[in-house]
Amino acid sequence: MIRKLLLGLAGLAVVTGAVFASSHAAAPHKGAIKARQSVMQLRAHYLGQLGAMAKEETPYDAEAAANAAANLALVNTLDQSMMWPKGSDNASVENTRALPAIWTDGGIGAKANTFNAAVEAMKAAAGSDLAALRAAIGPLGKACGACHEDYRQSNR
Amino acid sequence: MIRKLLLGLAGLAVVTGAVFASSHAAAPHKGAIKARQSVMQLRAHYLGQLGAMAKEETPYDAEAAANAAANLALVNTLDQSMMWPKGSDNASVENTRALPAIWTDGGIGAKANTFNAAVEAMKAAAGSDLAALRAAIGPLGKACGACHEDYRQSNR
Numbered sequence: 001m002i003r004k005l006l007l008g009l010a011g012l013a014v015v016t017g018a019v020f021a022s023s024h025a026a027a028p029h030k031g032a033i034k035a036r037q038s039v040m041q042l043r044a045h046y047l048g049q050l051g052a053m054a055k056e057e058t059p060y061d062a063e064a065a066a067n068a069a070a071n072l073a074l075v076n077t078l079d080q081s082m083m084w085p086k087g088s089d090n091a092s093v094e095n096t097r098a099l100p101a102i103w104t105d106g107g108i109g110a111k112a113n114t115f116n117a118a119v120e121a122m123k124a125a126a127g128s129d130l131a132a133l134r135a136a137i138g139p140l141g142k143a144c145g146a147c148h149e150d151y152r153q154s155n156r
Numbered sequence: 157m158i159r160k161l162l163l164g165l166a167g168l169a170v171v172t173g174a175v176f177a178s179s180h181a182a183a184p185h186k187g188a189i190k191a192r193q194s195v196m197q198l199r200a201h202y203l204g205q206l207g208a209m210a211k212e213e214t215p216y217d218a219e220a221a222a223n224a225a226a227n228l229a230l231v232n233t234l235d236q237s238m239m240w241p242k243g244s245d246n247a248s249v250e251n252t253r254a255l256p257a258i259w260t261d262g263g264i265g266a267k268a269n270t271f272n273a274a275v276e277a278m279k280a281a282a283g284s285d286l287a288a289l290r291a292a293i294g295p296l297g298k299a300c301g302a303c304h305e306d307y308r309q310s311n312r
Contacts, residue, residue, distance in 0.1 A: 035201035038194035042234065045191035049238065071235045078198065079227045082205065 029088035033096045036083040039075060046072040047140070050126060054137045066127030073123045076116055090153050097153035108151060115143040185244035189252045192239040195231060202228040203296070206282060210293045222283030229279045232272055246309050253309035264307060271299040 049068040052058040087093070089100040102108050118140040125132040205224040208214040243249070245256040258264055274296040281288040 031201060031204060034197050038197040038201075041190050041194040042198075045187060045194075045238070046235075048187060067235055074230070074234060078230060079202075079223055082201070 028093055029085055032083050032085050032088055042075050043072060050133060050137060054134050060130040062127045065133055069123040069126035073119050076119055099151050099153055102151045111147045118143040184249055185241055188239050188241050188244055195234060198231050206293060210290050216286040218283045221289055225279040225282035229275050232275055255307050255309055258307045267303045274299040
């Protein structure tokens with residue numbers, strides 16, 4: 001573990017000097033990891049509002065649904081370029097479930113595109129009616145899951 | 157503590173049925189609290205990039221500075237209306253430093269306005285040059301601190 005960590009640190013120092021400087025040597029990439037987890041958390045927040053309506057835990061409200069979907073889309077416009085530095089995977093550092101494959105298998109771009117498209121479809125649909133919201137939430141949940149399955153360490 | 161918690165829960169059930177439903181009874185407002193903490197974390201992320209340049213820990217880069225400031229402003233446009241439900245203060249629930257005064261003393265609106273203005277000023281200044289960025293970061297840090305001082309439990 002120590003060896004793995006030291007190897008990770010050696011790589012970091014070369015690749016990400018700028019990020020490293022502000023994230024403090026004691027917990028490499030801590031800030032970047034917290035930031036990307038915050039992006040995920042905000043997605044969960046807005047998606048949760050849509051999910052609660054889809055499941056009729058809360059009554060469907062066109063304005064609230066459109067607003068939640070618009071905010072989900074807004075989260076996608078936040079700059080994440082400093083949030084996924086090389087060496088911030090779960091084999092290199094603590095407190096992340098991000099698998100190394102994110103940086104190596106070349107598949108994440110396509111999955112991100114699918115997710116973005118599903119979010120845009122939800123944004124277009126959510127304010128119409130409950131049926132439209134429900135139709136859009138399936139592909140959206142699937143897009144979330146597809147990425148988590150390949151790129152996030154399972155809790156089990 | 158238990159009594160305080162139960163009183164808090166009784167209030168919650170009346171005021172925030174919708175939020176409560178999706179945040180699960182075992183940890184009231186957990187989702188809302190995580191969401192607002194995520195907003196703060198993202199502010200720290202983008203502000204950190206500006207702060208690193210101000211302190212010359214990283215070289216000033218006009219494009220990167222403008223981008224960080226634009227993203228800081230973008231975070232302010234995220235809908236927080238479901239993130240601060242009544243009864244989600246640190247006297248009522250766990251895992252938050254949000255003081256009850258947020259909901260009671262009537263002062264948070266003015267402080268939020270000051271913060272928003274400081275963010276907009278930074279957005280206008282950051283891409284000009286290092287001196288402009290530095291001039292904008294003082295009022296911005298002060299606006300952050302003013303709110304934290306009155307409305308966030310000190311760690312001490």
